[in-house]
Amino acid sequence: QSALTQPASVSGSPGQSITISCTGTSSDVGSNDFVSWYQQHPGKAPKLLIYEAKKRPSGVSDRFSGSKSGSTASLTISGLQGEDEADYYCCSATRSKTVAFGGGTKLTVL
Amino acid sequence: QLQLQESGPGLVKPSETLSLTCAVSGGSISSTGHFWGWVRQSPGRGLEWIGSIHYGGTTYYSPALKSRVTISVDTSKSQFSLRLSSVTAADAALYYCARHWGTYCSGGYCYIQYYFDYWGQGALVTVSS
Numbered sequence: 001q002s003a004l005t006q007p008a009s010v011s012g013s014p015g016q017s018i019t020i021s022c023t024g025t026s027s028d029v030g031s032n033d034f035v036s037w038y039q040q041h042p043g044k045a046p047k048l049l050i051y052e053a054k055k056r057p058s059g060v061s062d063r064f065s066g067s068k069s070g071s072t073a074s075l076t077i078s079g080l081q082g083e084d085e086a087d088y089y090c091c092s093a094t095r096s097k098t099v100a101f102g103g104g105t106k107l108t109v110l
Numbered sequence: 111q112l113q114l115q116e117s118g119p120g121l122v123k124p125s126e127t128l129s130l131t132c133a134v135s136g137g138s139i140s141s142t143g144h145f146w147g148w149v150r151q152s153p154g155r156g157l158e159w160i161g162s163i164h165y166g167g168t169t170y171y172s173p174a175l176k177s178r179v180t181i182s183v184d185t186s187k188s189q190f191s192l193r194l195s196s197v198t199a200a201d202a203a204l205y206y207c208a209r210h211w212g213t214y215c216s217g218g219y220c221y222i223q224y225y226f227d228y229w230g231q232g233a234l235v236t237v238s239s
Contacts, residue, residue: 053200
């Protein structure tokens with residue numbers, strides 16, 4: 001069982017926006033802004049999309065945005081494209097200096 | 111461009127020790143502001159953090175695996191290694207090495223910034239006799 005809870009799957013049509021939630025506790029997501037999001041295509045290593053809950057690394061499309069409220073972080077993908085079909089994982093630092101991953105969300109572009 | 115490459119046996123017998131090495135190139139493993147970690151992914155499953163090490167030797171381990179894990183670093187060879195003892199079928203997975211950011215302290219609390227920005231391609235480990 002993963003420490004952070006994500007929906008198993010989400011779907012959307014091209015051009016639409018979708019949001020993936022990531023729910024933790026007061027010991028992880030709720031205690032800090034050190035939340036990150038990763039995109040993983042089949043057979044590939046994960047790619048950092050969002051760090052510090054809402055910042056984008058250089059080179060990541062501004063269609064990807066992150067937010068956090070209390071113990072829940074969210075990833076929003078706007079203007080959905082076929083290439084966005086992938087698995088998405090959230091990740092949060094914890095007070096005990098460890099890290100927790102979410103179980104992952106499979107995004108299907110209809 | 112920083113590159114990480116895992117290496118090690120792809121087949122480990124049950125109860126034995128899994129050993130993997132991650133070679134770092136294109137950058138310094140002795141970066142003060144970064145840690146080097148191991149993350150695994152079982153077939154069809156999600157990501158699981160195993161542990162991380164700083165070049166100075168500071169380590170952090172997953173509580174679930176702590177009793178069986180040792181991560182070490184060899185700065186002279188620009189590599190870090192994972193040892194996981196007493197493996198079972200549950201340890202079969204794709205093992206990634208990755209770099210993440212270091213410590214941030216504020217308001218009396220210190221956190222590790224687990225932003226994994228560079229990853230290896232992964233090493234598949236099977237556990238079978």
